[in-house]
Amino acid sequence: MTSLPRSWARVERLDAARTVDALYARTGVRFALEGPCPGGQVGAAYVRRPDGRRSVLKWRPHSRVADMRAGPLAVTEALRLAGYPAPATELISQVGHAVVMVQELLPGTTLDHLDQRSLDQALGLNQLQADRLAGHPGIPTVEFHLREDGPGYCLHDPLRRYNRRTAAFERWIAAVGADHPARMAGRDAVHMDFQPGNILATGGSITGVIDWDGAARGDRRFDLVTLRFGIHSTEADPGVTHRLDAVLDSFPEDILRPAWAHMSLRMVDWAIRHFTPADVEHWLDLAEQRMS
Incomplete structure (x- = not known):
């Protein structure tokens, strides 16, 4: 049966390789692409930093960084202060019409x-x-x-x-x-x-x-x-x-x-x-x- 649909944006597939290149051009940080996250997440992929640390690349189409900071990221930061196991956002950038985020890879x-x-x-x-x-x-x-x-x-x-x-x-x-x-x-x-x-x-x-x-x-x-x-x-x-x-x-x-x-x-x-x-x-x- 169907899983729950994404509730926040129209579903569009992440072009992870192109996004990694665009993020490097915008921020100067180079990530190595490992592959898509499991579970049908069309906007998420695993990436690795030069020091070997792994993270999750997230792509949210038709969004603005300011809106993400004032909404979802503010929610997770408030929860993290209370000890809630939500991922930290390590990097965020506007790439065209999309917001690109690199987030903490949680265990499990x-x-x-x-x-x-x-x-x-x-x-x-x-x-x-x-x-x-x-x-x-x-x-x-x-x-x-x-x-x-x-x-x-x-x-x-x-x-x-x-x-x-x-x-x-x-x-x-x-x-x-x-x-x-x-x-x-x-x-x-x-x-x-x-x-x-x-x-x-x-x-x-x-x-x-x-x-x-x-x-x-x-x-x-x-x-x-x-x-x-x-x-x-x-x-x-x-x-x-x-x-x-x-x-x-x-x-x-x-x-x-x-x-x-x-x-x-x-x-x-x-x-x-x-x-x-x-x-x-x-x-x-x-x-x-x-x-x-």
Whole structure:
């Protein structure tokens, strides 16, 4: 089944060799390209410095350095000060329309299977995100896109046109949007794509959370809704799914409903435009569980 789509930019493939050359021309720092990062990250590759140290080259199209510094990078720096295992940004540069970053390579591999122990750790990390941006009112807040399209994702028209079932679901999403603010309130750090493919672990312990390019300010509980969608596309113990559902059941409706509607729109729209009818049904089956 489909994995969660990138929520912050249109998907465009990294030309890593050309980007390394452009970064050298801009900064005078030469990196040796090792190859693409696993897991379908079209905008990430492993690179090595002249001293042998390895890092991750990140490429974010149609972006500005100033916006990255004021948004996602400010979020991760605030979290790192609290001991959160987010990667440090070692170098950042504007290369044409794209922002190119070299980030710390954290230990571990992506978490393919969420068990009870890793869920405990994920919930602990989510707690650490609470109130972390209280001193950063300028960081943009999360936008739900329930009333109008997002920038290349969370599009409404594909649901309206696909079939009767998706059209009815889009009407529910629009109704949720009409009942809630367009942006998320809160002072927490929000990852926006907190799912197993962005969680690193080794020996059963989480060692890092990566891919903060869409990070924003809002309510940390949004990330647990994202995690619920994330384990729908991977292998998870049934007990883990039931336990996470119980956590979501405890959320106030004004938190859970718009977050669930956003993730439902995000996944169903993406499946309609990029994957198969079976994928559309896969995501609708989950999305409709909290349709009321």
